[in-house]
Amino acid sequence: MTTTEPTTGTTPATAPPPAPGPTPAPGSPVVAEPPGPGGAGRIRTAAQALKAARDHLLLLQSPEGWWKGELQTNVTMDAEDLLLREFLGIRDDADTTETARWIRSQQAADGTWANFHDGPPDLSTTVEAYVALRLAGDPPDAGHMIRAAAFVRGGGGIPATRVFTRFWLAMFGRWSWDDLPVLPPEMMFLPRWFPLNVYDWACWARQTIVPLTVVAALRPVRPLPFALDELYPGYDVPPARRRGLSGWDAAFGALDKALHVYERHPAKGVRRAALRRAAEWIIARQERDGSWGGIQPPWVYSLLALHLLGHGLDHPIVRRGLDGLERFTIRDDRGRRLEACQSPVWDTALAVNALADAGLPAGHPALERAAEWLIGEEVRGPGDWSVRRPDLPPGGWAFEFDNDCYPDTDDTAEVVLALGRARLPQAEPAIERGVRWMAGMASRDGGFGAFDADNTRALCRRLPFCDFGEVIDPPSADVTAHVVEAMSHRGMADSLVVKRAVVWLLKAQEPDGSWFGRWGANHVYGTGSVVPALIAAGVRPGKPAIRDAVGWLERHQRDDGGWGEDLRSYRDRTWIGHGASTPSQTAWALLALLAAGERGPAVERGIRWLVEHQRPDGTWDEDHFTGTGFPGDFYINYHLYRLVFPLSALGRYLKEIS
Secondary structure, three states, X not given: OOEOOOOOOOOOOOOOOOOOOOOOOOOOOOEEOOOOOOOOOOEEOHHHHHHHHHHHHHHOOOOOOOOOEOEEOOXXXXXXXXHHHHHHOOOOHXXXXXXXXXXXXXXXXXXXXXXOOOOOEOHHHHHHHHHHHHHOOOOOOOHHHHHHHHXXXXXXXXXXXXXHHHHHHHHOOOOOHHHOOOOOHHHHHOOOOOOOOHHHOOHHHHHHHHHHHHHHHHOOOOOOOOOOHHHOOOOOOOHHHOOOOOHHHHXXXXXXXXXXXXXXXXXXXXXXXXHHHHHHHHHHOEOOOOOEOOEHHHHHHHHHHHHHOOOOOOOHHHHHHHHHHHHHEEEEOOEEEEOOEOOHHHHHHHHHXXXXXXXOOOOOHHHHHHHHHHHHOOXXXXXXXXXXXXXXXXXXXXXXXXXXXXXXXXXXXXXHHHHHHHOOHXXXXXXXXXXXXXXXXXOOOOOOOOOOOOEOOOHHHHOOOOOOOOOOEOOOHHHHHHHHHHHHHOOOOOOHHHHHHHHHHHHHOOOOOOOOOOOEOOHHHHXXXXXXXXXXXXXOOOOHHHHHHHHHHHHXXXXXXXXXXXXXXXXXXXXOOOOOOOHHHHHHHHHHHHHOOOOOHHHHHHHHHHHHOOOOOOOOOOOOOOEEEEOOOEEEEEOOHHHHHHHHHHHHHHHHHO
């Protein structure tokens, strides 16, 4: 079941200073309902808004007990799907036509594509979308293609794109393999203590890098049926070889040159053994649904690697991988598109917690079904996390339907909270295993990464190969906060692991009073996560850290009463705390303020914003992306965020004023 909420127009992402507005009485009628079928003229209170949201969320639950909203990203997922199918010789006209329709629908008026709604144009995304549309038959002299190509040339053309884009083009003969950075498959033989071994990378990066080393070593070329001369500005100096490098960049530039020399004459026996080791590593990590880690990049590159190593399209592993992509495919009147990942465990845990905040009692059938489903999703076996924690018994939960190799502390924390609130007696053993596993995943500094402990070797970031996305998984404030909150609600606030994590959080606070958000946009998410966690752990609302956070949130409330932070804040600090108001970000700010004991104008104005922007059906519109995959590079619109977080905020508000 995939739920796609309807969307309407949005407010431009401007950042005016906050201004006070009228304050309604708590829980009183505040606004006429937005226009819509059956909605005009009615008045809603905060309590009525909560009921409408709660009822809507209950309707979205699957018969099996889970929730899952669409996980929307940019069009590179769709473009690369067409490129994969072209390379394998399985691209068909029907899917191509529908995918192209979706890609065109996301093109801006200037001919470009962005990485998030209302975001700036992105060169690599535009190139990949352009090539996909050429595959679909769009002529280069069509207006929308002319505008796209002009932007690409103005931005430096294909030579200025990221490594992954040029990697795809090399497979189709539109870029030279010699002009790509090298990561040889022999890295599989590096011991775990040696820098740049595969376990130094974050789980999502290692799953991508290993198959890419295979593809790069084999250097396949299957030419496209067209040239791409219109995407070159007249020069061809690859970014990895430009002058002006210094320090570590210069050192790794020299290493890359040495690896290029080795690639011309690799040791044949060692190379064969490395390719065999890589293939075994890849095969061992395929999930039951055919995916790798439940995410698109390693899935696609693993299929390519195995195919190039001789696994035919009818091989069970490849066949299962290709068939599994269908479950990640959405088809509707806007076209065909792929989800980069799916989030049923995360969405279900958030939905249970939101419904409990909204007053649904333990024992309610919806909560019981959800809890029973979550219990069945517990990861009971070892995974890559065991490399750093070999003596830690397994436990915890992953993000996806099928992902037994990579549970994460963030999902585990939310599931522990959800199961605790559902109060199923049979959930207790799973909760205990999850808590024990979470505690054992603390890094040496007391903080928590998402998938691995002490995954902090920053050398990986320096490789010329790594010019897109975060490639390590160090502790982050939002994940650490969720773990602290879950453990505190289990009565562990006085435990050493929680105390060390609280100290980590206090040290991580920004000078302005906010916290950086690794997995959500951005300081609003980080602050909205940390404040409730610190309060749950026993930090008093009057402490300076909490007061500074409250002050930051109040200073960044928009004049319409909501909160928003544009994703550009990851690269441009002037955007921190600024952007169009969104339901999820407004809710995050409210959750922090309510946890800190705030009941004044800022809270009332935020609640009023939620009520007056609610749709007649009980949900909210949210075109803006508020989830983060890689800060600065890759973002997510979780379609359920617009519902679960406002529901939690409304529920906690009404509980406080009752």
